[in-house]
Amino acid sequence: xxxxxxxxxxxxxxxxxxxLESEAVHIFREVxxxxxxxxxxxxxxxxxxxxxxxxxxxxxxxxxxxxxLHVDTGHNFPEVxxxxxxxxxxxxxxxxxxxxxDFIDRGELKERADGTRNPLQTVPLLRAIEEARYDAVFxxxxxxxxxxxxxERIFSLRDEFGGWDPRxxxxxxxxxxxxxxxxxxxxxxxxxxxxxxxxxxxxxxxEKIVLPEIYYAHRREVFxxxxxxxxxxxxGGAKQGERVETRTVxxxxxxDMSCTGAVDSDADxxxxxxxxxxxxxxxxxxxxxxxxxxxxxxMEDRKRExxx
Amino acid sequence: MTVNPPAxxxxxxxxxxxxxxxxxxxxxxxxxxxxLVGRLLHDSKSVLADQLEAVERASxxxxxxxxxxxxxxxGLRAEREQGITIDVAYRYFATPRxxxxxxxxxxxxxxxxxxxxxxxxxxxxxxxxxxxxxxxEQTRRHAAVAALLRVPHVVLAVNKMDLVDYAEDVFxxxxxxxxxxxxxxxxxxxxxIPISALEGDNVVTPSAVMDWYAGPTVLxxxxxVQIDHDPRGRVTxxxxxxxxxxxxxxxxxxxxxxxxxxxGIFHVGQPVTVLPSGRTSSIAAIDVLGExxxxxxxxxxxxxxxxxxxxxxxxxxxxxxxxxxxxxxxIQATVCHLHDTALTPGARVLLKHTTRTVKAIxxxxxxxxxxxxxxxxxxxxxxxxxxIGRVVLRTSEPxxxxxxxxxxxxxxxxxIDPADGATLAAGMAGTAFAGADSEKxxxxxxxxxxx
Numbered sequence: 001x002x003x004x005x006x007x008x009x010x011x012x013x014x015x016x017x018x019x020l021e022s023e024a025v026h027i028f029r030e031v032x033x034x035x036x037x038x039x040x041x042x043x044x045x046x047x048x049x050x051x052x053x054x055x056x057x058x059x060x061x062x063x064x065x066x067x068x069l070h071v072d073t074g075h076n077f078p079e080v081x082x083x084x085x086x087x088x089x090x091x092x093x094x095x096x097x098x099x100x101x102d103f104i105d106r107g108e109l110k111e112r113a114d115g116t117r118n119p120l121q122t123v124p125l126l127r128a129i130e131e132a133r134y135d136a137v138f139x140x141x142x143x144x145x146x147x148x149x150x151x152e153r154i155f156s157l158r159d160e161f162g163g164w165d166p167r168x169x170x171x172x173x174x175x176x177x178x179x180x181x182x183x184x185x186x187x188x189x190x191x192x193x194x195x196x197x198x199x200x201x202x203x204x205x206x207e208k209i210v211l212p213e214i215y216y217a218h219r220r221e222v223f224x225x226x227x228x229x230x231x232x233x234x235x236g237g238a239k240q241g242e243r244v245e246t247r248t249v250x251x252x253x254x255x256d257m258s259c260t261g262a263v264d265s266d267a268d269x270x271x272x273x274x275x276x277x278x279x280x281x282x283x284x285x286x287x288x289x290x291x292x293x294x295x296x297x298x299m300e301d302r303k304r305e306x307x308x
Numbered sequence: 309m310t311v312n313p314p315a316x317x318x319x320x321x322x323x324x325x326x327x328x329x330x331x332x333x334x335x336x337x338x339x340x341x342x343x344l345v346g347r348l349l350h351d352s353k354s355v356l357a358d359q360l361e362a363v364e365r366a367s368x369x370x371x372x373x374x375x376x377x378x379x380x381x382x383g384l385r386a387e388r389e390q391g392i393t394i395d396v397a398y399r400y401f402a403t404p405r406x407x408x409x410x411x412x413x414x415x416x417x418x419x420x421x422x423x424x425x426x427x428x429x430x431x432x433x434x435x436x437x438x439x440x441x442x443x444x445e446q447t448r449r450h451a452a453v454a455a456l457l458r459v460p461h462v463v464l465a466v467n468k469m470d471l472v473d474y475a476e477d478v479f480x481x482x483x484x485x486x487x488x489x490x491x492x493x494x495x496x497x498x499x500x501i502p503i504s505a506l507e508g509d510n511v512v513t514p515s516a517v518m519d520w521y522a523g524p525t526v527l528x529x530x531x532x533v534q535i536d537h538d539p540r541g542r543v544t545x546x547x548x549x550x551x552x553x554x555x556x557x558x559x560x561x562x563x564x565x566x567x568x569x570x571x572g573i574f575h576v577g578q579p580v581t582v583l584p585s586g587r588t589s590s591i592a593a594i595d596v597l598g599e600x601x602x603x604x605x606x607x608x609x610x611x612x613x614x615x616x617x618x619x620x621x622x623x624x625x626x627x628x629x630x631x632x633x634x635x636x637x638x639i640q641a642t643v644c645h646l647h648d649t650a651l652t653p654g655a656r657v658l659l660k661h662t663t664r665t666v667k668a669i670x671x672x673x674x675x676x677x678x679x680x681x682x683x684x685x686x687x688x689x690x691x692x693x694x695x696i697g698r699v700v701l702r703t704s705e706p707x708x709x710x711x712x713x714x715x716x717x718x719x720x721x722x723x724i725d726p727a728d729g730a731t732l733a734a735g736m737a738g739t740a741f742a743g744a745d746s747e748k749x750x751x752x753x754x755x756x757x758x759x
Binding site for chain 2: 003014015021025032058059062063143150167171174182193194196198199282
């Protein structure tokens with residue numbers, strides 16, 4: 001049976017991953033067609049890895065017409081930084097790194113009392129956007145991650161301060177994305193908006209995408225703080241009363257080491273990860289991100305300031 | 309150091325080979341829409357423990373005794389503070405049979421534009437009514453928006469059946485009235501379901517008390533409703549998004565037209581015409597993201613190569629020569645006005661149609677439509693936010709625009725304010741309602757409907 005006959009037999013239904021992939025590729029191409037200086041935010045986390053994979057497919061056999069930008073908190077996992085550099089080199093992409101540490105060293109940012117650097121990323125991010133005059137900035141944010149993100153547009157206009165005003169968003173209809181913006185403004189673009197965490201993992205499995213190994217179960221030294229398993233590193237470690245132990249863990253999200261927790265897991269293969277995600281009773285952010293627990297509107301407040 | 313994930317020993321087929329259904333919900337303030345959405349998410353086990361805890365914590369801090377499921381869906385600070393829903397939100401849930409993307413549209417604030425937004429991509433709309441009140445103005449408005457946006461399937465969920473003693477005749481009367489109205493508007497498929505979102509009857513689990521109802525629950529219907537994706541017999545359209553020219557040693561002569569098939573099927577060897585130039589060629593190759601195929605169909609994103617080297621750029625459209633659309637600079641359409649700045653005759657705007665944005669002038673606004681009773685108001689002078697009306701536009705360049713009834717993607721457009729880039733209006737070319745011809749109207753009892 002030809003591929004066409006097979007499709008006809010199923011009334012031309014496409015599996016949901018094909019529909020999501022097709023939609024994300026369409027978004028990349030729209031931005032390439034309408035903007036002058038787009039950039040992909042790339043952290044080495046699974047969502048940005050999937051995003052880059054989609055961008056590579058969208059323009060094949062040509063390279064994607066985008067550079068990469070990483071905001072390095074200075075507290076990132078070494079495995080992830082190594083991955084970032086290797087992937088950028090492999091695909092011959094330009095990588096810009098905006099460093100939180102540099103801002104702290106110059107006195108333009110102050111270390112927070114809780115040691116968390118995730119909220120400090122906004123200033124270097126906005127500075128990098130301003131200096132390089134990026135007019136479209138791709139982010140791997142998904143609407144299923146968080147309730148403020150459920151309200152986010154796929155093309156999200158940011159003012160000259162990088163701010164997001166949820167009450168002044170442009171309605172977004174059909175697949176007609178409006179990227180018009182004034183000089184100084186930019187648009188954040190979210191090609192993975194309609195992917196869920198499970199979709200992302202299923203897509204990684206289908207496309208056989210390589211991830212940093214910390215996403216799979218491994219033995220690691222961790223200690224318990226505020227109900228989360230944190231890994232010691234250059235950022236710091238266990239304080240008095242906190243006991244370091246070696247456990248079998250993996251990460252569901254990858255961010256700043258000081259606020260990204262590991263989960264106990266034996267899932268050392270992609271199919272075990274998918275089975276675990278399908279059965280979990282906790283959201284990925286609820287399980288492992290301290291920055292979202294700060295208040296009921298933590299994400300919304302940071303996004304208003306220019307965060308992703 | 310990185311590791312390759314080992315190849316799966318068994319394909320997670322049960323989880324990957326499912327279809328995707330996009331649907332929208334509509335209901336007014338007290339119809340229980342939040343409860344329905346909350347129950348769909350909750351009973352399909354899509355609400356995770358930490359989300360529920362957050363809702364319980366927030367409800368308790370407000371002094372509420374039971375968790376307020378509306379807090380699951382009201383994501384913004386202002387929404388929680390005021391207890392209102394400001395904007396469309398997208399929710400995701402899944403069953404083993406299907407994945408769902410739910411456009412959760414608020415019922416009372418800026419209501420038309422929000423429902424239009426949610427309905428624009430929906431394949432199904434769930435409209436809620438209160439069994440005690442039956443079909444009211446608001447219900448008619450919801451049905452009219454669904455019909456206007458050509459949502460293929462409409463579900464009427466008659467809620468609060470517990471408050472009318474689960475009476476079959478109450479449901480039957482409402483269902484009959486609504487079905488007649490929706491059919492007259494041209495809604496192709498209507499399903500009516502008696503539910504109690506509060507008690508959980510017929511939402512996810514069948515009702516134990518309404519044994520007279522033999523149909524599906526809301527979730528079962530969502531899982532099994534047949535959405536027609538068959539591209540055969542539809543118009544075939546490919547708006548060119550981007551030209552891919554690698555210019556590397558390996559691909560020196562590669563010139564591919566990237567885009568998302570808007571409608572229909574393309575196959576290798578097909579004679580095609582490029583619009584607006586009218587040049588003809590044939591399809592030499594089709595790539596679905598790296599994989600060469602003989603045929604591809606909507607909504608796949610593909611790259612098409614042609615047999616001849618002709619000048620094509622973003623904004624052009626490729627169509628089979630045998631059914632190429634006409635390009636026109638004069639467009640008649642129904643628009644939903646979305647912005648606080650009114651739309652007036654003489655206004656100079658930008659019009660975004662598929663991948664092309666051109667200048668346009670609003671030549672006339674012949675009338676405004678009142679969705680409550682579908683009455684027309686001739687020469688309204690302007691369209692204000694949330695108004696729906698007919699417009700006549702003149703564009704600076706010819707556009708291959710189809711009737712919205714023939715193709716939602718090539719029949720729709722945006723009007724954009726050239727001064728600040730704001731999205732002003734959403735437009736649909738051609739006749740507003742599929743069923744709004746005089747014969748079908750005559751069948752309707754209500755003489756007030758005047759179109």
